Amino acid sequence: MSDRTIKISVALIACNGERYIAEQLQSLLDQTLLPDEIVISDDSRHERTYAAIAPFINGSYGSLIRYVRNPGAAGIATNTVNALKHCCGEYIFLCDQDDVWYPEKISVMSAMLDAEPEIDGVFCNSRLVDENLSGTGKSLFELRGFSRRMQKQLNRNQSLQMFLRKVCCSSHNIAVRQRALEYILPMPELEPFFCDTWIGLCVAALSQWRCTDQILTAYRMHNCNSSVPGQNDIAAARRARSRQAPLRNYALAQTLLSRCRNELATDAQVTARLKRFAVHQQNRSCYADNFLLRAWQIIKELISLRYFYCSNGWKSAIGDYLLHSQQK
Known part of the structure; x- marks a missing residue:
């Protein structure tokens, strides 16, 4: 648990995630700057996801984990809202169930928020990997065509101009301040709905984003991804x-x-x-x-x-x- 005055939450959105979620949880507990809480909102219709995380809940870091089970299949938007609503930290990191975070992710992105108290959101780059965590040779920014020039433009307080042309971030790499939830929530009930588009536009319009090209996440690509970022075919x-x-x-x-x-x-x-x-x-x-x-x-x-x-x-x-x- 962090000794910082500013508390940190991780909002982990889970649904039928028994295959990879234990590996993701372990990467959260291996952070150089530990979160103060990990909120898991589970939309699964069975007990296999809970069974995969039960050893963590019952282990030495169990006090950090808050498990919330949805009464029925709520869908990705409602599940995300449920996770965010249960977060008490000033900094909230969104987290997919099937990725792996590199040890310095929370530390680096928290420092970005520390450095500019007026901004409400930050995001980082990811390495695209297969289901066995073998690299594909590409990063998320490369796949989405988010060039160095565009990154500099965004970091010069031009977030909205960027996000109206293309969504530059992905929800698995986002951290926002607690105060941003005042305008992010509730999320619109639209089909299809992608949380990163909504969160991206909200923060860009009402605050600013900052990004780092540093790769802080292994984004696992597999057949069960809810979306595959940057597909241009x-x-x-x-x-x-x-x-x-x-x-x-x-x-x-x-x-x-x-x-x-x-x-x-x-x-x-x-x-x-x-x-x-x-x-x-x-x-x-x-x-x-x-x-x-x-x-x-x-x-x-x-x-x-x-x-x-x-x-x-x-x-x-x-x-x-x-x-x-x-x-x-």
């Missing part, structure tokens, strides 16, 4: 559109604008950027099936420059034209 793009990602992003922006109206009232620039993002995502969700009309709609969005402020530029525009879902 055609199949992934087609799935994103079939899931109505632009319509979901529009709803996220509208929810943020509505919920944080008072907080955003003093920052007209942030409000304008969020409104522009909402317009762009709404327009993308309404493209015509007719390819000529769709081409004209996309050209108008390109002329407005919203593709370059609110999406991934030409790549998003070409993807919208070629891979537009034919299902309504």
Whole structure:
């Protein structure tokens, strides 16, 4: 347990995680700066996940672990909210059940929050590994195209500009201050829902992010991942559109604008950027099936420059034209 005045919580989101969760828990207990509590919110329908962590609960570090079992299958968003609500620390680290944290992760990211009391969130880089923790040769930042130039831009208080174009972080590498939960929670009930998109936009709009390129997590890639970050192939793009990602992003922006109206009232620039993002995502969700009309709609969005402020530029525009879902 830390001797620091500022207490640290880890919010571990679990669901059918018996295969890898013990290894993840051990990596949390091997940190050079131990957390003050590890909150495990379990959404499993069976007892195997609990059986995997029971030796830790009953062991010498059992006092650090708070186990919370959902009464039924609540889903990833509700499970994440449940974990966050039970955290008492000033610094809260989100944690997947199947990764491995390198020993200095909590120490490095806590120091980042210590250094800038005005910012509400930090995130780090990850090494992508297979199910046996063998490296794939890539990092998360490389896979997502989050370049050194973009990292410097984000660290110069341009978080929102970055996050409106692409989500730069992943929930397994995020740490936020307790006060950020005031505007992060409750999370919108949308399907599909990705917590890192919502948390990323909230902190970017109402505070700032800081990032480090230091690799502090082994992100385990396997068949049961809830999402595989940074997939850029055609199949992934087609799935994103079939899931109505632009319509979901529009709803996220509208929810943020509505919920944080008072907080955003003093920052007209942030409000304008969020409104522009909402317009762009709404327009993308309404493209015509007719390819000529769709081409004209996309050209108008390109002329407005919203593709370059609110999406991934030409790549998003070409993807919208070629891979537009034919299902309504």
